[in-house]
Amino acid sequence: MTGAPWTVVLAGGVGSRFWPLSTPARPKQLLPLLSPQSMLRDTIDRLAAVSPLAQTLVLTNASLVDAIRRELPDLPGANVIAEPRPAGTAAALTWGALEVARRADPGAVMLSVHADWAIGDVPAFQRALLAAAAAAERENALVTVGMVPVRPDPGLGYIEPGDVVEGSLRRVRRFIEKPSRDRAAELVRLGCLWNSGIFAWRAGDLLEEVTAHCPEVAPAAAAHGASREEFFAAARAVAIDVGVLERSRRVMVLPGDFGWSDVGTWTALRDVRVRDADGNAPHGAVLAREAHGNVVHAEGTTVVLYGVDDLVVVSANGLTLVTTLERATDLKTLLDTLPSQVRDR
Numbered sequence: 229m230t231g232a233p234w235t236v237v238l239a240g241g242v243g244s245r246f247w248p249l250s251t252p253a254r255p256k257q258l259l260p261l262l263s264p265q266s267m268l269r270d271t272i273d274r275l276a277a278v279s280p281l282a283q284t285l286v287l288t289n290a291s292l293v294d295a296i297r298r299e300l301p302d303l304p305g306a307n308v309i310a311e312p313r314p315a316g317t318a319a320a321l322t323w324g325a326l327e328v329a330r331r332a333d334p335g336a337v338m339l340s341v342h343a344d345w346a347i348g349d350v351p352a353f354q355r356a357l358l359a360a361a362a363a364a365e366r367e368n369a370l371v372t373v374g375m376v377p378v379r380p381d382p383g384l385g386y387i388e389p390g391d392v393v394e395g396s397l398r399r400v401r402r403f404i405e406k407p408s409r410d411r412a413a414e415l416v417r418l419g420c421l422w423n424s425g426i427f428a429w430r431a432g433d434l435l436e437e438v439t440a441h442c443p444e445v446a447p448a449a450a451a452h453g454a455s456r457e458e459f460f461a462a463a464r465a466v467a468i469d470v471g472v473l474e475r476s477r478r479v480m481v482l483p484g485d486f487g488w489s490d491v492g493t494w495t496a497l498r499d500v501r502v503r504d505a506d507g508n509a510p511h512g513a514v515l516a517r518e519a520h521g522n523v524v525h526a527e528g529t530t531v532v533l534y535g536v537d538d539l540v541v542v543s544a545n546g547l548t549l550v551t552t553l554e555r556a557t558d559l560k561t562l563l564d565t566l567p568s569q570v571r572d573r
Contacts, residue, residue: 233361233428234336235279236324239268239288239296239343240311245493247559248547248573249525257343258295260511261491261525262500266299268343277354279339285309285327286343287320312460318445318471319463322438323456325431326449334432337361340468342425346500348487356484360428363397363482370437370476371428372400373484374421380412383492385423385469387481388415400479403469421481423469424488433478441475442466494540494556497523508533523553545573 242255250256257268268286275284281303288296290310297308309327311320321340328338339357347353356373364371374387383406390401403423407415439446448454448462473479489500498521501509508516512526519533527544540556542549547570551562563571 230365231336232279232283233339233358234283234285234328234332234431235275235339235341235357236321236328237268237271237275237284237286237341237343238317238320239286239292240314240320241344242289244563245559247563247571248549249527249542249544251545252291253295255292256491258292258299261497262346267345267491268296268299271341271343271345272300272303274347274350274353275341275357278357281307283332285324287311287324289314309456312457314465315460315463316444316465316471317468318438318442318466319448319460321427321434321468322442322445322449322463323459325429325434325438326459328431329435332431334430334435336431337365338429338431338434340425340427342490344491346487346489346491348489348500350486352486353484353488356482356486357426357428360426360482363480364428364430364433367393367397367480368430368433369478369480370433370473371397371480371482372473373424373426373428374481375424375488376483376485377416377420377422380409380416381422382407382409382412384412384490386412386415386420387423388418388420389481389483393480397480397482400473400481403474421483422488424484425490426484427468434472437472437476437478442471444471492557493559494523494525494542495553497525498553521553523556547573 239257242252246256258266286308293308293310328336360371360373386404388401389398391399438449444464444466448459498509503509507521510524513530514524514526516533518535520537522539524531525542529543531541531543538553540551
């Protein structure tokens with residue numbers, strides 16, 4: 229590959245799945261869920277062996293730009309890019325490709341990752357990114373890294389590999405949206421991969437495919453000299469998978485196996501945090517006695533568990549949440565019933 233790739237880190241979103249710890253001003257990517265530092269900082273650190281900071285762009289909500297610049301003081305300030313309004317990942321990554329083409333060259337290779345993943349095997353993750361970047365440059369293709377499933381998961385999308393291109397690189401036959409549990413089990417048996425959201429392409433190749441296949445974003449991208457505000461105002465919201473990848477014939481997939489998780493809920497932390505001898509996944513000052521399989525997050529206080537199993541306990545921002553691992557996957561239902569002075573604290 230000719231030179232180090234660029235990397236675009238998607239760091240938007242103010243989701244509620246980690247309430248009461250997450251807030252609009254401090255969403256998931258700025259939380260210390262897996263280590264003493266934020267998930268975004270963890271992400272930037274593991275990318276250091278792939279892309280230099282000068283070639284790392286962070287796309288985020290306009291309201292989070294200042295917080296992210298404080299979190300990443302070593303990243304050039306101009307590399308933290310505000311999306312004036314949410315417009316989906318197709319618009320965000322198209323703008324990222326326009327930035328890479330302007331700052332470098334349309335032939336420059338660009339990687340895309342999210343800021344809030346857990347990665348178990350960092351060296352294997354880095355090797356997979358570089359392999360995807362090399363394949364994208366060599367094949368003039370849009371390359372995704374599909375994760376080898378460790379279980380049937382109806383909460384994830386799937387990729388069905390098609391014809392072999394070279395080695396483990398294959399064309400994508402189709403993308404499959406989040407299936408039922410039984411269908412997910414069937415897809416795993418058929419050798420389908422999880423759709424991780426890891427992508428690699430030359431900036432110009434993505435822009436060509438946006439122009440050819442994505443009417444939601446193509447007119448905004450074609451407006452030469454348009455400001456960021458004008459681009460996002462003109463773009464219609466659509467995911468990159470739907471808007472480009474499902475419509476393009478230039479999409480290929482490499483399998484990846486490095487302990488990837490999108491850490492979508494408090495429950496998911498039990499699988500990616502370091503656990504004690506009783507299977508508890510704690511953060512902060514936590515004392516557990518005769519307690520098993522709990523997820524606990526304590527900020528500014530001490531949490532003591534005694535004789536309980538399979539709970540989620542979160543103490544933060546003057547609130548304490550206690551629920552089960554099963555019910556923690558649907559916090560939105562709870563939040564819809566809470567008074568605003570509690571929910572928005």
